[in-house]
Amino acid sequence: xxxxxxxxxxxxxxxxxxxxxxxxxxxxxxxxxxxxxxxxxxxxxxxxxxxxxxxxxxxxxxxxxxxxxxxxxxxxxxxxxxxxxxxxxxxxxxxxxxxxxxxxxxxxxxxxxxxxxxxxxxxxxxxxxxxxxxxxxxxxxxxxxxxxxxxxxxxxxxxxxxxxxxxxxxxxxxxxxxxxxxxxxxxxxxxxxxxxxxxxxxxxxxxxxxxxxxxxxxxxxxxxxxxxxxxxxxxxxxxxxxxxxxxxxxxxxxxxxxxxxxxxxxxxxxxxxxxxxxxxxxxxxxxxxxxxxxxxxxxxxxxxxxxxxxxxxxxxxxxxxxxxxxxxxxxxxxxxxxxxxxxxxxxxxxxxxxxxxxxxxxxxxxxxxxxxxxxxxxxxxxxxxxxxxxxxxxxx
Amino acid sequence: xxxxxxxxxxxxxxxxxxxxxxxxxxxxxxxxxxxxxxxxxxxxxxxxxxxxxxxxxxxxxxxxxxxxxxxxxxxxxxxxxxxxxxxxxxxxxxxxxxxxxxxxxxxxxxxxxxxxxxxxxxxxxxxxxxxxxxxxxxxxxxxxxxxxxxxxxxxxxxxxxxxxxxxxxxxxxxxxxxxxxxxxxxxxxxxxxxxxxxxxxxxxxxxxxxxxxxxxxxxxxxxxxxxxxxxxxxxxxxxxxxxxxxxxxxxxxxxxxxxxxxxxxxxxxxxxxxxxxxxxxxxxxxxxxxxxxxxxxxxxxxxxxxxxxxxxxxxxxxxxxxxxxxxxxxxxxxxxxxxxxxxxxxxxxxxxxxxxxxxxxxxxxxxxxxxxxxxxxxxxxxxxxxxxxxxxxxxx
Numbered sequence: 001x002x003x004x005x006x007x008x009x010x011x012x013x014x015x016x017x018x019x020x021x022x023x024x025x026x027x028x029x030x031x032x033x034x035x036x037x038x039x040x041x042x043x044x045x046x047x048x049x050x051x052x053x054x055x056x057x058x059x060x061x062x063x064x065x066x067x068x069x070x071x072x073x074x075x076x077x078x079x080x081x082x083x084x085x086x087x088x089x090x091x092x093x094x095x096x097x098x099x100x101x102x103x104x105x106x107x108x109x110x111x112x113x114x115x116x117x118x119x120x121x122x123x124x125x126x127x128x129x130x131x132x133x134x135x136x137x138x139x140x141x142x143x144x145x146x147x148x149x150x151x152x153x154x155x156x157x158x159x160x161x162x163x164x165x166x167x168x169x170x171x172x173x174x175x176x177x178x179x180x181x182x183x184x185x186x187x188x189x190x191x192x193x194x195x196x197x198x199x200x201x202x203x204x205x206x207x208x209x210x211x212x213x214x215x216x217x218x219x220x221x222x223x224x225x226x227x228x229x230x231x232x233x234x235x236x237x238x239x240x241x242x243x244x245x246x247x248x249x250x251x252x253x254x255x256x257x258x259x260x261x262x263x264x265x266x267x268x269x270x271x272x273x274x275x276x277x278x279x280x281x282x283x284x285x286x287x288x289x290x291x292x293x294x295x296x297x298x299x300x301x302x303x304x305x306x307x308x309x310x311x312x313x314x315x316x317x318x319x320x321x322x323x324x325x326x327x328x329x330x331x332x333x334x335x336x337x338x339x340x341x342x343x344x345x346x347x348x349x350x351x352x353x354x355x356x357x358x359x360x361x362x363x364x365x366x367x368x369x370x371x372x373x374x375x376x377x378x379x380x381x382x383x384x385x386x387x388x389x390x391x392x393x394x395x396x
Numbered sequence: 397x398x399x400x401x402x403x404x405x406x407x408x409x410x411x412x413x414x415x416x417x418x419x420x421x422x423x424x425x426x427x428x429x430x431x432x433x434x435x436x437x438x439x440x441x442x443x444x445x446x447x448x449x450x451x452x453x454x455x456x457x458x459x460x461x462x463x464x465x466x467x468x469x470x471x472x473x474x475x476x477x478x479x480x481x482x483x484x485x486x487x488x489x490x491x492x493x494x495x496x497x498x499x500x501x502x503x504x505x506x507x508x509x510x511x512x513x514x515x516x517x518x519x520x521x522x523x524x525x526x527x528x529x530x531x532x533x534x535x536x537x538x539x540x541x542x543x544x545x546x547x548x549x550x551x552x553x554x555x556x557x558x559x560x561x562x563x564x565x566x567x568x569x570x571x572x573x574x575x576x577x578x579x580x581x582x583x584x585x586x587x588x589x590x591x592x593x594x595x596x597x598x599x600x601x602x603x604x605x606x607x608x609x610x611x612x613x614x615x616x617x618x619x620x621x622x623x624x625x626x627x628x629x630x631x632x633x634x635x636x637x638x639x640x641x642x643x644x645x646x647x648x649x650x651x652x653x654x655x656x657x658x659x660x661x662x663x664x665x666x667x668x669x670x671x672x673x674x675x676x677x678x679x680x681x682x683x684x685x686x687x688x689x690x691x692x693x694x695x696x697x698x699x700x701x702x703x704x705x706x707x708x709x710x711x712x713x714x715x716x717x718x719x720x721x722x723x724x725x726x727x728x729x730x731x732x733x734x735x736x737x738x739x740x741x742x743x744x745x746x747x748x749x750x751x752x753x754x755x756x757x758x759x760x761x762x763x764x765x766x767x768x769x770x771x772x773x774x775x776x777x778x779x780x781x782x783x784x785x786x787x788x789x790x791x792x
Contacts, residue, residue, distance in 0.1 A: 002606065002635075002664040004519055004541075007671045010678075021472075043470040053460045060456035064449045072648045074439040076417075108504055108652070111680035119540075123400055140678035144515075145400075210398065239398075252468045254686030256504070268398040275403045282406075282536035284507035289685040290650030 037385040039373035079106030096235035106288035110245035120275035122147040126174040133367035181220040181332025184372035191231035198237035224332035257292035323389040435769035475502030492631035502684035506641035516671035518543040522570040529763035571609040577616040577728025580768035587627035594633035610636040620728035653688035719785040
């Protein structure tokens, strides 16, 4: 065996989501793209907003006439200073605290940002508490750096179960990792819940001297349907870190651009910031892609049209209602978390596949008995799936 | 202590190169940019070739009129299939073996590529043999994934010491990591040396059943001054992997784009390729930046003008000759590795700083008694440093 044992093991149980992606490609080849209802992958089909294309074009034009020099070169590891300052202002508005440029670390998407955070804060066998269901890649992002994911249950409506979190806390707890709006349930954690969580974590810190970090994975922060938007994490708890990306809000997942926003006044602030910069460097990111850094700094007021997703969500709800499939009410993101009739999510996903409908089993998120549908596909396509869903239910 | 102990320790001994970069910024503020002779950082000041700007502009224009859709979205983790095929052709030409698109994994620069390789091949406490001097980040890239760098000496002319490598081999050896053209010495390993190294590694594999991988870090492959160019690694040894980037050849270090080329027929080929794709995903890169993937695929025949670097190298050699500072003859890359007169590289670098000359101590590459000058700065600036070097030597 010439490759790492742990990687070899992981290959056996490789990402269900990615596997569905490959299967979808195969089915599309066999049956034609319009015949396959692929709700498996969270790859936004909504194009970036017009302002993105305008800035992109302006930068390319300036480049072509030699107006901008050195802009594709190295910059300090955490990013261009002007970009960090622009995003500090944006994050300050959103999070209700005042960040400086030094509190922003530009990253290779949110996945890169989470790896940077966990590399920086984890000692061997440290625990990161994660409410279930959750995006399974978190296990890798934590495990890459010697940590262990400690799963806790959520409430029946998928809100945080604060008692379960409080019970799971120990001196090994380095962080609690939350994701709101939530993948796969679409849940948005209310401000009151975040405040109550902060109290629990503060009490733990006072007791043990080690304040668990609250790490918020927030790539869906701007894809939200409830009034008041996504409640901020940084103003709720002092030792919190927000990790986000432009993969969803500007539909740029392939460009790998995001950032970490660190709460001013967080414990060991100076070491933590230096550590994040160091981790960015040695994990081989070195810095976030230069051009995309400059572009997103010009688009701090921009976002894709959330109305598009809201209409799709409503269309999908109608489809599931008509088919008689129950689901959790989605408040944000672009996922519907549905209950597998009968309870066997794997079998139901396989059954749906015969009707060319692709979803991801809840087991892939640590929640058997459920399945996830991603509605980042055309609304007409969602409506067109109604018949297939109905037929599938008739034969189930 | 809220951050990782190992990161906290590393912060104390943070990158010398990066520290010089910060010091350079400070000196430039104090004395003016034109007064500071900063040869510390390998940040190419040569602009990307005109063809880069043309493709960049064309893509931005196509984007602006909606001609290209979905191009900023996710693609398979190893990259766009068409990009991988284009680069397989390029790598086949350069390496003298026939690669398919499946042998190419697009990466977040060479630093990202090396992390992906080491994540994939290393078991805990596995060793990676690295000839000294070397780019110190290698220690992190190996250590991040549980491996250990085993340093070996090189010959007085900085060519590989094959006996030293043979002696260092053991059943713990996962790989030998080489870098040609070499940072910091400018050495290019001859084809005969690579063949002889391949024989040693093959013999080791036959003996132990574990063929050490030969991992070649090749970002400087196209910056070469000797006739015949950089001898290929893949055609020299079956179990070899080339990791490269466009940071130097197209002057795009900030854009973080590179690739891994895996030798067809390498041991455990299928698992290795799957492992590299898996590591790309879980290390949080997910994929190399989409736009830059598409751009470099159009520029397979392009490179910055190496003549510019050749003229700078000659100018710098004249400066050092006149100052009486001996150095290793550079055959590639854009570094001059010079002997510290008296032997104390740290003291000599500090002395030079008083004359506003910045270089990096050889200790930062595991080779005390030497220092590195990067000549990716304007030729006139190099010539202008002659007087400062001369004065510095007079008072040394």
